[in-house]
Amino acid sequence: MAAHPLDQVLQQVYVTPAAGVLEVQIDIVPGALVAGAFARSVDTDGDRALSAGETAAHTETLRATSAVRVDGRAEPLTITSAAYPAYDLLAAGGGTISVRGTAPLPAASRQVTVRDGYRPGQPTSVQMSVTLARGAALAPSDIHHGESGRSITVDLAPPAVSTAVEAPAAPGLKDRAFAALRSPLASPWALLVLLAVCALLGAFHALTPGHGKAMLAAYLVGSKGTRRQALFLGLVITVTHTASVVVLGAAVLLAGRHVLPDVLVPSLELAAGLIVLILGLRVVRHRWSHRASRHADTHARAGAHGHIHEHAHTHEHGHPHGRGDDGHGAHGHPHGDGDHGHPHGDGDHGHQHGHHHGPLLGRRSGPGAGRGALAALGVSGGLLPCPEALGILILAAGLNRTALGLGMIAAFSAGLAAVLVALGLVLVSGARAIKKPGPASLAARLPLVSAAVVVVLGLVMTVSGAAHFAEAGALAAVIR
Amino acid sequence: MPASHVRRLLYAGAVSLLLLPAGCGSDSDDEAGESSTATASASASATATSSATGATAAVLSAANAFLATLDDTQKTTVQGERTTANLAQWSNLPDQLFERAGLRMDKLSGEQQAAVLAILKAGLSTDGYNQVAGITTADGVLASTATMNLDFGADHYWIRILGTPSATDIWTVQYGGHHLAVNLTMKGDEMTLAPTLWGAQPASYTESSKTVEPLSGETKAAFALVDSLDATQLKAAVLDTAVTEIVLGAGQDGKTLAQEGVQASTFTSEQKTLLQALLSQWITPLVTSESSAKLTAAMTSANLAKTTFGWYGSTTIGNPIYYRVQGPGFTIEFAHQQGQGANAGGVTHIHSIYREPDNDYGASL
Numbered sequence: 001m002a003a004h005p006l007d008q009v010l011q012q013v014y015v016t017p018a019a020g021v022l023e024v025q026i027d028i029v030p031g032a033l034v035a036g037a038f039a040r041s042v043d044t045d046g047d048r049a050l051s052a053g054e055t056a057a058h059t060e061t062l063r064a065t066s067a068v069r070v071d072g073r074a075e076p077l078t079i080t081s082a083a084y085p086a087y088d089l090l091a092a093g094g095g096t097i098s099v100r101g102t103a104p105l106p107a108a109s110r111q112v113t114v115r116d117g118y119r120p121g122q123p124t125s126v127q128m129s130v131t132l133a134r135g136a137a138l139a140p141s142d143i144h145h146g147e148s149g150r151s152i153t154v155d156l157a158p159p160a161v162s163t164a165v166e167a168p169a170a171p172g173l174k175d176r177a178f179a180a181l182r183s184p185l186a187s188p189w190a191l192l193v194l195l196a197v198c199a200l201l202g203a204f205h206a207l208t209p210g211h212g213k214a215m216l217a218a219y220l221v222g223s224k225g226t227r228r229q230a231l232f233l234g235l236v237i238t239v240t241h242t243a244s245v246v247v248l249g250a251a252v253l254l255a256g257r258h259v260l261p262d263v264l265v266p267s268l269e270l271a272a273g274l275i276v277l278i279l280g281l282r283v284v285r286h287r288w289s290h291r292a293s294r295h296a297d298t299h300a301r302a303g304a305h306g307h308i309h310e311h312a313h314t315h316e317h318g319h320p321h322g323r324g325d326d327g328h329g330a331h332g333h334p335h336g337d338g339d340h341g342h343p344h345g346d347g348d349h350g351h352q353h354g355h356h357h358g359p360l361l362g363r364r365s366g367p368g369a370g371r372g373a374l375a376a377l378g379v380s381g382g383l384l385p386c387p388e389a390l391g392i393l394i395l396a397a398g399l400n401r402t403a404l405g406l407g408m409i410a411a412f413s414a415g416l417a418a419v420l421v422a423l424g425l426v427l428v429s430g431a432r433a434i435k436k437p438g439p440a441s442l443a444a445r446l447p448l449v450s451a452a453v454v455v456v457l458g459l460v461m462t463v464s465g466a467a468h469f470a471e472a473g474a475l476a477a478v479i480r
Numbered sequence: 481m482p483a484s485h486v487r488r489l490l491y492a493g494a495v496s497l498l499l500l501p502a503g504c505g506s507d508s509d510d511e512a513g514e515s516s517t518a519t520a521s522a523s524a525s526a527t528a529t530s531s532a533t534g535a536t537a538a539v540l541s542a543a544n545a546f547l548a549t550l551d552d553t554q555k556t557t558v559q560g561e562r563t564t565a566n567l568a569q570w571s572n573l574p575d576q577l578f579e580r581a582g583l584r585m586d587k588l589s590g591e592q593q594a595a596v597l598a599i600l601k602a603g604l605s606t607d608g609y610n611q612v613a614g615i616t617t618a619d620g621v622l623a624s625t626a627t628m629n630l631d632f633g634a635d636h637y638w639i640r641i642l643g644t645p646s647a648t649d650i651w652t653v654q655y656g657g658h659h660l661a662v663n664l665t666m667k668g669d670e671m672t673l674a675p676t677l678w679g680a681q682p683a684s685y686t687e688s689s690k691t692v693e694p695l696s697g698e699t700k701a702a703f704a705l706v707d708s709l710d711a712t713q714l715k716a717a718v719l720d721t722a723v724t725e726i727v728l729g730a731g732q733d734g735k736t737l738a739q740e741g742v743q744a745s746t747f748t749s750e751q752k753t754l755l756q757a758l759l760s761q762w763i764t765p766l767v768t769s770e771s772s773a774k775l776t777a778a779m780t781s782a783n784l785a786k787t788t789f790g791w792y793g794s795t796t797i798g799n800p801i802y803y804r805v806q807g808p809g810f811t812i813e814f815a816h817q818q819g820q821g822a823n824a825g826g827v828t829h830i831h832s833i834y835r836e837p838d839n840d841y842g843a844s845l
Contacts, residue, residue: 094577145721
């Protein structure tokens with residue numbers, strides 16, 4: 001309700017990224033010197049009153065001349081409310097027209113552009129501003145105005161990384177990466193630095209929650225996996241993670257509104273959860289069914305335990321191919337470990353052999369034990385894409401720098417892989433250090449406990465994915 | 481330390497990292513952090529609230545004294561419920577274009593007018609009170625010279641009390657009219673002046689052979705700060721499109737602007753001093769005993785790290801400008817009215833607003 005400047009129709013446009021939707025509020029404030037002519041342009045029948053039909057027609061003009069683009073694709077603006085003052089007040093320069101609308105804003109969105117193309121017959125100025133919504137999944141990280149104020153482009157990021165709110169003294173790695181995408185690279189060295197920054201970003205990102213680390217930990221600890229397994233699992237997670245970013249990014253860019261990331265991502269989460277849950281249940285079943293038979297070999301296991309350590313290290317460094325069909329022949333310790341003395345049908349048996357005798361993955365007959373099962377776990381761990389990596393790809397595509405974006409994601413993934421593999425290796429080495437003989441030891445209980453952890457993780461992922469999927473579905477129904 | 485112990489420690493560390501909660505890049509930690517901060521802040525505020533003392537007690541006393549001068553009809557007219565709609569019923573517009581509520585000064589007796597001004601004196605600093613007087617006097621100057629008078633003037637200002645004046649409960653005094661909307665909210669011994677609209681037209685005039693400039697401090701301090709910026713800072717400060725009117729004026733309660741402009745964290749100590757001088761112009765119109773803590777809080781390094789300064793227009797004083805200062809505890813906007821025609825005025829016509837995100841009308845008191 002500010003009627004200045006007096007000789008212009010002022011349009012104040014408020015753009016608010018909220019949960020699932022972009023809110024747009026257009027306030028039209030005609031200055032006193034032009035208010036009469038403006039009011040007459042709305043009062044099309046000239047009866048000095050604004051009928052429902054006249055205001056509806058004006059609102060439709062506003063909607064039709066406005067444009068919303070989310071990550072480069074056009075989104076419809078749905079009018080949710082429109083308030084018009086009485087004609088006399090509007091004509092005197094004391095009234096404000098306020099029209100509000102929303103457009104879909106998927107949680108993975110990284111940029112919105114709103115354009116106000118409404119041109120009444122009077123001189124007009126447009127001020128577009130971004131306001132913050134409580135509980136929004138996205139916050140503005142950068143704001144650009146264009147077309148003499150008629151358009152506004154807002155880069156979006158999860159609230160925690162919003163530079164506008166957090167205002168860090170120095171830009172973070174992610175901000176540098178995003179900024180570098182927008183600026184031409186000065187030299188090949190700049191490209192190397194950029195890729196190094198991305199790799200570092202990936203390394204740091206691997207330490208944040210997620211990325212299958214808990215699953216990786218539970219599995220490797222329980223199976224007392226080999227270093228090769230740790231490497232394999234880490235790489236599968238990383239490759240899957242990278243591929244999911246590329247595929248989802250491509251889907252968003254190419255299929256536009258038909259593929260909503262906020263529906264697709266929960267679907268992936270649900271699928272990953274089910275994979276982990278099913279594999280976890282199978283591993284539990286097999287470890288439980290063989291637990292009783294292991295008791296019969298308790299003494300043998302205890303007696304042989306020292307050998308296991310010794311041979312495990314010796315083997316990995318000096319005898320990578322010296323295994324028999326079941327891994328016992330080469331070293332002559334058929335009952336050398338409580339978890340390794342039952343070569344038939346044990347879900348994690350293949351890994352136990354691998355622990356001692358190299359890459360036995362894929363040689364086991366039991367379900368969930370082979371390289372395929374390990375790969376499935378790795379895939380489930382990497383299936384959910386990082387918003388950061390997805391953002392880099394979408395922004396790169398939007399700036400016609402897709403190749404650079406892919407290179408940055410590859411570097412990001414390399415950093416991610418390095419950390420995951422390193423952690424896996426530490427885990428494998430450390431697990432051996434704490435092994436102790438005896439049926440009541442942690443080592444003896446670890447396989448079943450870790451399998452149970454995998455099941456719980458799978459259950460949590462499945463329930464969470466289902467909940468998010470339901471939420472996204474409900475949201476999609478509301479905003480369409 | 482034995483090697484086996486080192487390995488166990490390493491292992492324990494790795495497991496701790498690996499067993500972090502699932503969720504790719506989850507923000508939950510940060511959100512929880514913010515929530516905790518907010519909760520702690522609210523809790524601290526709640527425990528700090530007590531009965532009116534000092535300035536709030538003085539405002540309470542002055543308000544009761546004013547009410548005592550009114551007849552029953554006037555009391556009913558001047559008092560209202562502290563509803564969202566009532567709190568938002570203010571504007572920069574003159575009376576012909578905006579319907580206000582309460583009692584207008586020109587309808588009050590001299591004693592009653594003095595009692596109203598006593599409320600303002602109790603809640604405002606000397607500079608704050610003089611600013612109110614300078615703005616209302618300017619409106620009288622405008623009324624005497626304007627070719628288009630839309631029912632404004634030096635005594636066309638309204639007093640309204642929302643909520644029951646209390647030593648413990650929240651209540652608000654509104655005083656406003658054309659180019660002025662003071663919202664003074666009290667709860668216990670705490671007080672806020674947000675939101676308050678400060679306008680001026682003419683922004684400079686002569687009264688008793690003295691030049692009066694109601695918002696000259698807010699103008700000069702801003703030019704001093706922008707003049708101190710280096711090229712990089714200035715580039716960051718200048719908004720990329722024209723802004724000619726305040727964005728969060730009347731009718732825009734509850735909105736929080738995304739920040740734009742140069743980060744105060746990049747300021748030198750000299751620039752921070754200039755920023756403090758500018759913020760002082762906006763925060764210290766509130767009575768000193770209440771505003772000093774706000775100004776101190778605004779200048780902590782933690783809050784400066786989240787403070788920005790945006791600018792549009794020439795950096796040479798005397799030219800029309802728009803500027804914005806945003807921090808965790810305040811949003812400030814200042815706009816010269818740059819249109820053409822009657823009453824436009826450029827540098828002689830100012831609209832500005834002081835808000836406190838999350839604490840307008842004492843929402844956090």
